[in-house]
Amino acid sequence: MAAPFEGILETALYVDDLDAAEAFYGSVLGLEKISRAGNRHVFFRCGPGVLLIFNPVETLTPPLPHGTQGPGHMCFRVAAGDLDAWKKKLSEAGIAIESEVIWPSGARSFYFRDPAGNSLECAEARLWNID
Template structure:
């Protein structure tokens, strides 16, 4: 039997407008850009993981001759990602986002006692900031 999975290394979301996504994730959220490949994808460092933003119109195409043999993939519609944020930093993130014109959809206190809030990126993906205790992993 295989050993247990250690965690999630990367998370993928999809956006048709990579310029808007690059600005949002790099400037508004302050993530460090790793790379951008034309209109195909833009990748960001997020803590110990990587956030991949793909243009699904490009990732459904098979790789060109000589490219890495990554199989075609992609999706349509809104995805979801949740960012880990210290409990005492949630309010400052809400202030940062609302100051940038990003509305907060809901601010929740979960049955575990943990708090999180939801907002959207320019592509309509549902994003969440949550304190680590949400899943009782700390």
């Protein structure tokens, strides 16, 4: 029997404009860029994981088909004490906060969009009972 998964190693989102994505995730959100391959993808480090940003048109062909179409969703793990600072940073960058939620666990989160329309969330880890 296989051991349980240790966690999520990578998350992928799809965008039509890699330059806008690179500026948003690198400059606005402050993620460290790992690499970029032309108009195919740009990869960022995010804590212990990796965020993969792909141009869906470029991922439909071999050697590594990796595509989908339409907006996706991902959630950034944020310390409870840092949620308000992130809302302020995004607001100052002209990014609208779409909604704020207090979940049944008491965890807080909020939602916003990247330039491609992907739904992004910042949440406390206790949302999923993670320490």
